[in-house]
């Protein structure tokens with residue numbers, strides 16, 4: 001026999017309410033986070049420095065896994081001009097083709113398509129979903145021309161450049177590569193630095209390219225992503241806008257264009273661009289020459305060292321997207337990783353997350369995102385081409401090599417799995433099944449937090465009687481249990497409770513019927529003699545019949561109650577009560593109370609702790625009992641406002657079935673029924689009913 005345990009939590013989970021989330025930056029990452037969090041049920045405000053005129057004419061690719069995240073948000077890329085990436089080809093500096101791969105078959109390997117979309121289309125679609133009055137949750141409020149100047153960790157607040165302050169439960173810094181929030185949180189961090197290369201970005205209508213025989217081959221296949229290698233430079237070309245526009249990213253050593261690191265989209269001269277790629281084959285130069293000068297933007301590529309795990313989150317403020325992990329464009333993963341971060345927020349902050357849960361959830365955010373984003377960031381760095389000023393790159397990589405790494409990761413499911421496992425670990429009760437996170441029960445909610453019975457109702461009908469102590473002693477599972485009444489008599493109660501309107505059972509209820517042996521003491525001697533001896537007093541419960549599987553399972557696993565299934569049919573009127581307990585249509589017990597009259601001075605029964613005994617089964621040898629343990633649980637609370645009735649008479653009778661007949665009627669219960677039938681009711685001491693209904697209580 002082990003020690004005496006008390007394992008019953010009771011607390012109040014309170015009303016669930018939305019978190020107030022403030023997001024700095026309405027770029028791809030900020031808007032995606034706003035969508036995931038509004039759809040989870042939270043209130044979201046976005047503070048965006050620009051007027052949203054700055055998204056430039058360039059395309060972005062949507063890897064299969066991120067495509068799935070967009071669809072989860074309700075954004076269907078093809079409805080916004082996205083076309084599929086169907087081919088990938090690579091060319092040497094002399095124009096010779098290295099390979100042409102049909103990547104349409106990837107749709108058989110990954111669940112969502114690999115698509116190419118115009119940034120403005122993606123951004124507009126995200127903005128519409130985040131702020132729309134339609135769709136799940138409360139529309140996010142978008143404040144334009146609202147540049148965040150600083151944040152305060154202690155008060156979880158941000159201050160705008162105009163001096164106004166806003167506070168929330170959670171702040172997300174999604175303000176891009178030059179993040180103010182990051183700068184405010186981490187004072188001694190070196191800023192992002194030039195990587196040694198820059199990129200010209202522009203679009204050319206496919207019609208223009210097709211109409212010229214010298215360049216028509218650049219548009220001969222729909223959805224072709226071309227990599228035009230050239231030593232220390234590279235051009236990436238792919239279509240967007242349903243294959244009507246060809247997007248160019250022309251990467252080159254930054255000293256050749258000397259762009260400012262502070263501004264992303266300067267207009268750059270066409271002349272400089274053509275000069276940078278003068279060594280390229282004639283057909284490439286011919287296609288570059290078709291770029292409209294006013295449509296060419298120059299982007300100086302910045303790199304940022306890993307921030308370190310400890311720097312992604314400070315208090316209830318977290319970084320997301322480029323603010324947390326600035327990306328070079330060589331794998332087209334910057335936007336993708338920002339969306340993955342946002343999805344992790346959606347998964348880790350379901351409705352019902354409380355302010356006090358936020359720090360732990362942000363730890364899970366780091367767990368879900370840090371290694372993944374950092375790995376992709378690093379692989380991206382390595383896949384850059386080497387320039388004289390650049391620190392990284394120069395590794396020869398097959399562009400398809402990392403498709404598996406990039407595409408084969410569902411950031412929402414990954415974070416959701418982390419949340420479930422962490423909640424289960426921290427839950428009050430490790431209840432089976434373990435795969436779905438904490439399973440709700442009378443004692444814990446979906447988050448594994450303690451819960452009360454809530455606005456329930458109950459009716460308990462009981463018979464307390466005098467009986468032979470010697471027989472009740474046979475029902476005590478070890479000598480450590482003793483009935484402490486004097487002499488040869490003992491008292492016990494048969495009691496039936498019907499519970500209703502239980503939150504954890506979808507407002508339904510169930511009944512339970514048990515035998516309670518009064519005045520029992522359990523004594524466990526400790527190894528250190530008397531000082532270590534533990535004693536528990538209460539009503540010992542040899543068996544509890546219940547008529548629903550869920551409470552039987554939770555009660556057995558969580559509070560070690562000896563629960564078994566039985567049908568419990570009850571009939572109650574103003575003056576009488578009847579119970580028929582049975583199994584599969586055969587009755588084993590009848591209990592009845594008659595002549596019930598309301599009694600204001602009747603005492604509540606069964607208010608002592610409930611003692612139960614369960615065996616600890618060895619994990620090595622199935623069914624081998626190693627030890628027995630005694631558990632003490634609080635009695636069901638007797639509510640204020642409870643009504644009580646006394647019975648003028650009461651009867652309880654167990655079945656007359658004997659031997660084989662009994663076993664056939666009740667294969668698993670026969671021995672229990674036989675044991676209960678051995679109890680002689682010498683005198684009924686008290687019988688009655690007590691009931692409570694929350695809905696009758698005036699607030």
Ligand SMILES: Cc1cc2nc3c(=O)[nH]c(=O)nc-3n(C[C@H](O)[C@H](O)[C@H](O)COP(=O)(O)OP(=O)(O)OC[C@H]3O[C@@H](n4cnc5c(N)ncnc54)[C@H](O)[C@@H]3O)c2cc1C
Pocket residue numbers: 024025026027028029030047048049050058059060061062146147148149174175176177178179180181199201249299320321322323327329331332333334335336337338
């Ligand atoms: C040419 C090019 C091609 C690319 N191709 C791809 C690709 O194919 N695939 C891919 O996944 N990624 C690609 N990227 C990278 C990707 O665009 C970025 O990594 C991504 O936009 C990062 O998202 P974000 O939300 O973190 O930051 P951003 O999109 O930069 O958004 C930050 C937002 O914050 C706002 N802001 C800044 N400071 C403040 C402030 N103080 N207060 C309030 N608001 C502020 C900005 O105005 C902006 O709206 C490409 C980038 C470029 C330039």
